[in-house]
Amino acid sequence: MSTRIGVVVFPGSNCEHDVVRALQVVGGAEAELLWHGDDRVGDVDAVVLPGGFAHGDYLRPGAIARFSPVMAAIARYAADGGPVVGICNGFQVLTEAGLLPGALQKNAGLRFLCTTVPVTVSSTRSVLTAGVADGTELQLPINHFEGNYTCDDRTLAQLRDEDRVVLRYARNPNGSVDDIAGVCNEAGNVVGLMPHPERACDPLTGATDGTALLRGLVDAASRTLTRPG
């Protein structure tokens, strides 16, 4: 049986097809779209929450999406150790859902950022970064207004002590505390990041550094036992 990766579609998601396409380029897994209104994730070996504006980002990014029926299934899936990756808006949804700590605030400087930035892998204990050497610098696109990672001092100390800051900006573009671009949960199976690795998987779009991260996810998914959602 081949490895399957579910990509969640909320009303307002807009990067789900980019993720599917990037996974085709990376190879080794079949991607399928999951609808937010379903209360199960099905027989998938990993779940990706893609970028976009789930539920229009009304109230706060991710605030309404966390109540979508699929989120309860994703919380159970994550608790069972299933790999879950939130990219950009998906990261915001995971923090609102309490699956990752902290929150994503409006960018310092109040600018919508759409550019490619250098990002350093600072922990390899997540499903996304397990296959990349610590300290590797990656060029990754960012595309967000609310990417300014914020958490209290106690949470930040915990993230550092437990080696859970998986990606840091080499040059902080948005005011994130401790240059944080991505974090993971205690077990390392739930990861959120603001940069878009799926947009850096084809030389045509100018960069291929995202491939290493998505390959890590495919590898993690291949190791996951297929479980009923």
Next chain:
Amino acid sequence: MRHDVLVEVRLRPGIADPQGATIERALPALGFSGVEGVRVGKAIRFTVEAPDEAAARELAAKMADRLLANPVIEDAEITVLGAKDDTAKDDTAKGAKAGGAR
């Protein structure tokens, strides 16, 4: 009783407020000098059915906890602005209907 409720959602003290900072920088350009401490939040208003003011406040606090505010970065202040009993509301509805018939 229907209670008129105002929930003010604010960034917690110490959380940077880029919108507030931008407004604070813009005001002097319009001649408003001496303004400090600009903070931007949200005002959410609704009416809610509850037996008394305390119950209305408690309901609003639960809503703020679960949805209206993100406790990681925001606080919510709840004000119950007033109450209207349901019979008064029914009278208004009847009045509107009668108006429509004319």
